[in-house]
Amino acid sequence: MSQLLSGEYECKLDPKGRLVLPAKVKANLPEASGSQLVLVRGFEPCLVLYPRAAWRVIHEKVMALDEFNEEYRQFQRNFFRGMTEVELDSIGRFMLPRTMLRYSGIEKEAIIVGLGNRCEIWDPDRYDDFLIKDQQSFSKLAQKFLTTEPGPGGPLAA
Template sequence: MHLLSGEYDCKLDPKGRLVLPAKVKANLPEQSGNQLVLVRGFEPCLVLYPRSAWQVIHEKVMALDEFNEEYRQFQRNFFRGMTEVEFDNIGRFGLPGSMRRYAGIEKEAIIVGLGNRCEIWDPERYDEYLIKDQQSFSKLAQKFLTNDNPPAGGLAA
């Protein structure tokens, strides 16, 4: 199993490209090659999936009933702007302008590994979304990690 983890400070080059951190690149599944899938996140960030992880998510979303209006709205918004990106031999890949605007990413970014995916954040926005109160974080850990409360089966791969 390949596990994407860690936080990495990155700078965009003048062409709007980021360099995929070496540790992230090394943990990508081999079958992904140098291709990744970039989508808008639920929060104001971008989400980068290896192709194998994206395939699992894609199948779940496509399995929703297209004759249900809510499902169609979800599919439309979920796939909006989805793009395949390729990184070069040094790990550089481009962030389309519309995606950078959505996430508020201008010159700097933080890449956060979250197991099957990475999130790409504007550093200030990322800090706003982190839990600052350790007691609140502890309560969430207790809620989600105790045997009494198994995680619900959502869209996560």
Template sequence: MNLLSGEYECKLDPKGRLVLPAKVKGSLPQASAGQLVLVRGFEPCLVLYPLEAWRVIHDKVMALDEFNEEYRQFQRNFFRGMTEVELDSIGRFMLPGSMRRYAGLEKEAIIVGLGNRCEIWDTARYDEYLIKDQQSFSKLAQKFLTNETGPGGSLAA
């Protein structure tokens, strides 16, 4: 399984297109064949999923009970603006204007690989959302990676 990882600084062209870095493109599953899904992130960024990873998320969200108002609100907002994108011959894809405005993307972006997905950030906004204090980061690592009741179980022996 290929994992999307790393940080990549990119530039948007005047038409709002972004070239996917070669390392990111090379890590996409073959089954995606350049088909990707772009959605608004929970933070002010965009999230890019390979098609097969998106299907897993899509199915989880669609499994929520449509007769529950809170679930409907979540589904409505989660799927709002979802766009399928395809890479052209040079690995470039269009970022729709409404999505660029949401994420504050104008000329530069940073793409961050997060395993099954990538986030696309305005470089200044991305820096605002990073943990600046290494001690706080270390405490989070300890909380999430050594607690047997935490997400994904324990990594400790």
């Protein structure tokens, strides 16, 4: 059974730009990943941290796109831009490259959010800007995406 990355954690960067991965997140990394993770730019202004096994699945999907299609090439180029492998040190710290810090707006503090197969790393103010503030809107999304009606009603339909 695969372990899921979950939770929301407030963290501080040290003066060298390193972030300590919260112990609960580190404990839920697949053993095969060990201390090696992959860091990429998110679609929103955040960073995304993948265990190696989860990254391999995403990497294969993106690489399977037809390189002779200009739109696919543009996507691949932008998706892989700045991708870097990071390694946790003995206390669970890893370096956030300066280009990634600029992209995400992270300076001294960060929020790490576990999302199953990956973690997002956000500047706290930007993270708040991207959260749904209206509970009714959130409820409508839940109804849309988590419907259990049979047929083509939704992703969890029987």
